[in-house]
Amino acid sequence: MRYIVSVAETGSIAGAARQCRIAQSSILAALDLADNEMGARLFDRRPSRGVSPTPAGERFLSSARRLLNAEAEFERTMDRHNHVTPPILRIGCFEPFGALFMPELLQRFTEGANIAVELYEGEQPQLLSWLEASIVDAIVTYDIGAGLPDDAVPLARVPAHVLMHVNDPMANQGAVHLADLVNSPFVLLDLPQTSAYLLTLFDIAGKRPRIAFKTRSYDAVRAAVACGFGFSILNMRPVGRGSPDSVMLVRRPLVDNLPVPTIMIADRYGTAKPAFLRRLSLLAKSFFEEIGPNAF
Template sequence: MTFTLKQIRYFVAVAETGSITEAGRRLHISQPSVSAAIAELEDRFKVDLFIRHHAQGLSLTPAGARLFKDARSLLDHAEELRQGAVGLGQSLEGELHVGCFQTFAPIVMPRVIRAFAAAHPAIVITLHEHHVQGVVDGLAAGQFELALTYDLNLTEDLAFEPLVAMPLHAVLARNHRLAREKELSLEQLTHYPMVLLNLPQSRDYFLSLFSSRGLRPRIAQETPSFETLRGLVASGDGFAVMHSRPASQQTLDGRPVVYRPVKDKIRPQSLGLLRLMRIRPTRRSEAFAAVARAELRQNPA
């Protein structure tokens, strides 16, 4: 036995007005549409809901009167559900899940979240840190509404808004032989061992920068951790290449590193906002995007 809220709404309107014609006027629909809905309900429920009075309208049968009470309650609950569903998308309170590429999450997210909390204290941010592919997978799985990440290997079903251009830098120990140079080429770097960020897509991306120029770096260490990478660079004579550049040039164990621009013609990675194109953004996610936009463009990572 199936029925629709539209049919129940028509039934309630007829019960309240006592007239098919008046119910149609109230609902702004045709009289035949109302009559068809009532007839279908009676057929589905196997009971007469109204007594038809010639030229005097309709009145509820005992069964119709019982149904009327429940039908009104059902419509009230449906309206509560509608308002709640609207709130899911339009309310500026509640919880917002945000994804972020893990290498620059500690660089940009604390200040973005701090600025967002000041602007929208009724919204609680839940942060999800992933590698590049993990960010895309998390969006597809509905784990979060939007993310801050790089424009790396994006597919057509994703909408990306670039915010900050992140040029490539070499990371070196302060006492490295190349640290005195103002800028470096990838060819210069290949004379020294490399510490490679080993994350899905990131690893292949960094190696492709060398291979596309006929270069083959000598990989000494690999790590999925941005801070471990910097620590390994600081404690040896190797190098790393990164787009993310934190404000501090000191590793977690207190050793200094330096950053030098790579002078090869390499397109900067864009740090920006990513979402699924087919999903309409909520007011909460739009509010977060506005804060991230203002914060990062004013003070790039």
């Protein structure tokens, strides 16, 4: 059932194989078995165009997701009585967070406990699909875009700031206006929703900058700015024992009145939230309160 739900989420056999980290033949075998047992095809398979659920497939997927959610809760409860295999926390995060602060946060959560961690890093649509399919227990992401559960917990507001080369003429200023940046080359963190959010900020200044370097990697953004490709706009900086900025980089606040995204933690348990997730949410909130906004 997990393989078939993954096919629906990714829209292809190959995508499901990558997401489940298993051979495509295993995905195909699961589909054939389900088709035979249901007496109907669950997906229309179109060469070069991926797959789409049939009406029977939609019914199967709806029931399968409910059962997978129940399975995840059952396994979580039984972990408390298992003294041979340590329980595993499966958590998803917005891709850049994996290097910026998640290890520091999760180290505090697991300290003194026999808990293993599996960290899934992805874009927000991926995170939401992993949450829906019970591949992860919870996700940590921005409140940008739709789809977060209504009871998602806010952790910290993170206003945008500018990342510049140390020799940039504006690096000596205490703060920077967006309007002063629009004629300089821009290094864009090109992730879905993130890139749209970053570029929309410049609409306030009345002009968008020339994109000189585009990458999906937070670390590549920092490297490009350090190499002189231009400036960048970001919301987070590395926290704690992660990879700090090089001496070639400086960060300055933006004085413009801009929309401020919030880091959220979300799950699908609703009011039946397990104790470990309540503890994780409380620890995450105190983590950001402790390090303070100047640190991130």
